[in-house]
Amino acid sequence: MIKKILVSFCLLLSFLSFAQEGSYSPYSFYGIGDQRFKGTIDTRAMGGVSIFPDSIHLNIQNPASFSSLKMTTFSVGATGSWAKLHTETQEEKAKRVTLDYLAVGLPLKKAGIAFGLMPYSSVGYKIRNNEVIGEGDTIRHSFNGSGGINRVFLGAGYEVTKNFRVGADVNFNFGKVETSSLAQRTDVQFASREINQSDLSGFSVDLGVMYEGKVNKKLHAFGAISFTPSTNLTTTNYRNIATVQLLQLGGVLVVDQDTIFYNQKRTLKLPTRLSLGAGIGEPRKWQAGAEITFQGSKDQKNRFNDINNGRFENAIKYSIGGYYIPNYNSFSNYWSRIVLRAGARYENTGLILNNKSIYDAAGTLGFGFPITGSLSNINVALEYGKRGTKAYGLVAENYFNLGIGFSFNDKWFVKRRYD
Structure with a gap:
């Protein structure tokens, strides 16, 4: 187990080099950026449905699930993304490889604890466009963004009764x-440059409840609630505006500059979030469920007050999904132990641009491959979706995501019977 953790830690170090390029989307300019963490690879393969307790997988979306762990679990996941971005006149391609999460779960009789880290949100885009302002006159615009918010969490879950579990976790959010x-006009020697920088930090809390009860001898019913109260992030903002000269080799020579503000303090609100889900199934054979998530994004703000075309509304997401295992305890046929997962999701992201709500929809498919000779496994999730629209002067994103997750499981703290 220790060797596996060391190998995964090395994988983490390699993935961290991509942390500042976690998004390709121009929509990540607004608010705190694109929300990066959308569940572990196994739950994402089910459309994001996170209502099922699992003894060998960490469900980071609902801390009540930590008490269902039966083995020490080490989980790490990463995603490769490929996208086409369309406007009414242009088309571009983008790709990213990002770390999704790194977490450890420990079972403690009727309880369980978990801790880890994840990139929570990301800002990342490069946009070039030309604005024609008159006969023979053009302004060349260039926009760039990078950074994001990371999250460290510590949580615990407890089995109150055979049917009910509760849990909570505390998160520290930080990032830049x-x-x-x-902007440069073709008939003007110098260009104008603006740099905005924000340092963000703050705590948040997640609460969860899970239910599992028998319908009959085979079927079980499942229910789950997770709640995140609204909390504030403190931001320290910096803005610099300069007149620059563009060099032929691609560099920039500063001619004159002015710092508009430095160390300006503001607060950004992380919105309230409530998820409700229910499902049915035969454990270790098949399970299917649905989940709805409400997010109070209406009060969310941008990092700076002078963004006029972007605002927020309350967000909502619908998810359906499940899994099927032909024969989980087969010793002779490896393929019958592979977990098949599928799902779909549809959401109003809560972002409004040019008075148009931005929607995101995707279908998912996944597989869980057991590692022979252990209870560990490799999970794969395939996701194809679309976000936004090319109407209203906006951007439509068609994307394909390939997620790979490792879940290493072993028994720790076992008392020796013989010396």
Whole structure:
């Protein structure tokens, strides 16, 4: 088990090099950026449904599930993304490889604890466009953004009765976001550059409840609630505006500059979030369920007050999904122990641009491959979806995500029977 953790830690170090390029979307400019963590690989393969307790998988979306662990579990996941971005006149391609999460879960009789880290949100885009302002006159615009918010969490779950579990976790959120814009008129020697930087930090809490009860001899019913109260992030903002000269080798020579503000303090609100889900199934054979998530994004703000075309509304997400295992305890046929997962989701992201709500929809498919000779496994999730629209002067994103997760399981703290 220790060797497996060391190998995964090395994987983490390699993935961290991509942390500042976690998004390709121009929509990540607004608010705190794109929300990166959308569940572990196994739950994402089911459309994001996170209502099922699991003895060998960490369910980070609901801390009540930590008490269902039967073995020490070490989980790590990463995603490769490929996308086409469309406007009414242009088309571009983008790709990213990102770390999704790194977590450890420990069973403690009727309880369980878990801790880990994840990139929570990301800002990442590079946009170039030309604005025609008159006969023969053009302004060349360049927009860049990078950074995001990371999250460290510590949580615990407890089995109150055979049917009910409760849990809570505490998160520390921290990170830095930097955006810049450059504009040059073709008939003017110098260009204008603006750099905005925000340092963000703050705590948040997640609460969870899970239910599992028998319908008959085979079927079980499942229910889950998770709740995240609204909390504030403290931001320290910096803005610099400069007149620059563009060099032929791609560099920038600063001619004159002015710092508009430095160390300006503001607060950004992380919205209230409530998820309700229910399902039915035969454990270790098949399970299916649905989940709805409400997010009070209406009060969410941008990092700076002078963004006029972007605002927020309350968000909502619908998820359906499940899994099927032909024969989980087969010793002679490996393929019959592979877990088949599928699902779909549809959401209003809560972002409004040019008075148009931004929607995101995707279908998912996944597989869980057991590692022979252990209870560990490799999970794969395939996701194809679309976000936004190319109407209203906006951008439509068609994307394909490939997620790979490792769940290593072993028994720790076992008392020796013989010396």
